[in-house]
Amino acid sequence: MAGVGLSVGAVARRLGVPPSTLRTWGRRYGIGPSRHSAGGHRRYDDADVARLELMNRLILDGVPPEEAARSALATETGTLPPAIPSLAGSAKGRGGHRLTVPDATPATRALARAALAMDTPTMRDLIGGALRRDGAERAWQELLAPVLIGIGDRHAATGAIIEVEHVLSGCIQDALAAEAAAQAAETPPLTARPVLLACAPEEQHSLPLYALGAALAGERISVRVLGARVPARALGESMRRLGPAAVFVWSQTSWTGDPAPLAELPGSRPPARLIIGGPGWEDGRLPASAHRVGSLPAALAEVRAALGRA
Ligand code: B12
Structure with a gap:
């Protein structure tokens, strides 16, 4: 693509979308070509194409176009952040990809x-x-x-x-x-009321729940991991049935971070502490009762507080 960049038609063929779609994306979401040819035609450079490929993939994965465009525009498509030590060579896969990991060890x-x-x-x-x-x-x-x-x-x-x-x-x-499971079998939980761990509705990123679950089991705290994509009604029903001491809800992405269902969760006596984590939650509309945490240690501390542990 040296120098001149690709035309709308060439990028459209590469992505498998009609040229009119590319023009709409440019107009509507501001994700378009960075330059024009001498004749005034739109030209996409490598970074433009990388951004559009990312946006297209996100859409194919079910992300709404506006959100996909925002993610793609926020993504640095060229070099990786200089502050992060490169694992070049050592972490190079068969596909020739490289990975940079924060604070590599x-x-x-x-x-x-x-x-x-x-x-x-x-x-x-x-x-x-x-x-x-x-x-x-x-x-x-x-x-x-x-x-x-x-x-x-x-x-x-x-x-x-x-x-x-x-x-x-x-x-x-x-x-x-x-x-x-091994922790719970080895040293049975000391707490009667469990802690429920659930992803927000439609949220597929569930690993932080499993990390929290394993860490709590190691502290002999009874846990139920409900996993990915938990409908609000199912979480409410689990709360009624299990009478948890705390409920932790995770949202990784902004399209699952609507706080409205949190306000609908059933009350109980004694009340369950509502703890929420993950970068997806929309600030501003969170229920006043929610305790927001930004790390695994902070989530553990909130659960301990809910259980009256130091
Ligand atoms: C693994 C993964 C997947 C797996 C999930 C498997 C599973 N069972 O969880 C799969 C392959 C299914 C998946 C799917 C998708 N994913 Co994904 N995924 C990831 C990945 C690599 C890790 C997710 C994770 O566990 N994050 C948790 C920790 C490790 O990361 P973090 O949230 O950034 O951590 C910060 C804080 O949250 C906090 N923190 C860390 N750990 C903990 C723990 C607790 C308890 C707390 C409270 C806080 C906390 O500290 C960190 C620093 O601030 C992320 C990259 C990323 N950075 O998260 C992408 C990522 C979240 N995925 C992304 C996307 C777009 C998707 C898809 C839409 C498309 C796709 N092809 O990737 C789908 C659909 C998802 C959906 N609808 O829910 C984007 C989201 C972009 C955005 N706009 O938000 C990310 C950021 C990748 C990227 N950079 O493009 N994904």
Whole structure:
């Protein structure tokens, strides 16, 4: 694409959408070509095309166009952030992709490398080893979350490695669920009222719930992980049936962060503490009773407070 950039028709063919759609996206969402040819024709450079490819993929994955455009425009399509040490070479997968992980360590490098190679047995060994050695809270904070964030950034920049995201997520979820079950079997919970952990309706990103679940099980706190995409009615029904001490609801993305269903959750006596986490929640309209947390340690502290533990 050196120098002149691609025409509307060429980009449309590449994405498999009509040229009129590209023009509409440009007009409506401000995601269009950065330059024009000498003759005044619209020209898309590499960064424009990368952004449009990302937007198109998000739409194909079910994200509303406006949201997809906002994500694509907010994504740095060129170089990765300079402050983050590069894992170039060491974490290079067969597909030639590279990954940058915040505060990379030998452990994150090894997991990133195994993930990019889709080497499931090694991923399982590394994740299981970290959970046994460091416990769920530390393993999540220092190993799992940084690698997931690195993978998400890579996906945002290239539109690629979705398959890596899926395989790694599966390994992490299995390992965290197994860890929670092992902890509960080894040292039965001390608390009578459980803590419910649920994703917001339609929210598929559930791994933080499993991390919190495993960390709570390690503290002998009884937990029920309801998992991804929990309809508000199902969460309400679970609250009526189980009488939890606390309910934690996760929203990763803004299209699942509508706080309205939170206000409809049933009351109880004694009341359940409502704790919400994740970058998706829309500030401003959150119920006054909600305790918002921004990290796994903060979520653990809120749950302990709900249970009257120091
Ligand atoms: C794994 C993953 C998936 C898996 C989820 C599997 C599962 N069982 O959870 C799958 C493949 C299913 C998936 C699907 C999609 N995903 Co996805 N996914 C991710 C990924 C890589 C990790 C998600 C995660 O667990 N995040 C939790 C932690 C690790 O990350 P974090 O939230 O950024 O962490 C911050 C805070 O939340 C806090 N924190 C960290 N851990 C914890 C724990 C607790 C308890 C608390 C309170 C706070 C906290 O600290 C961090 C620093 O501030 C993220 C990248 C990312 N950065 O999150 C993308 C990401 C969330 N996905 C994204 C998208 C777009 C999608 C899809 C729409 C399309 C796609 N192909 O990727 C679909 C549909 C999702 C839907 N409708 O719900 C985007 C969202 C963009 C946006 N606008 O919000 C992201 C950010 C990737 C990206 N950069 O493009 N995804």
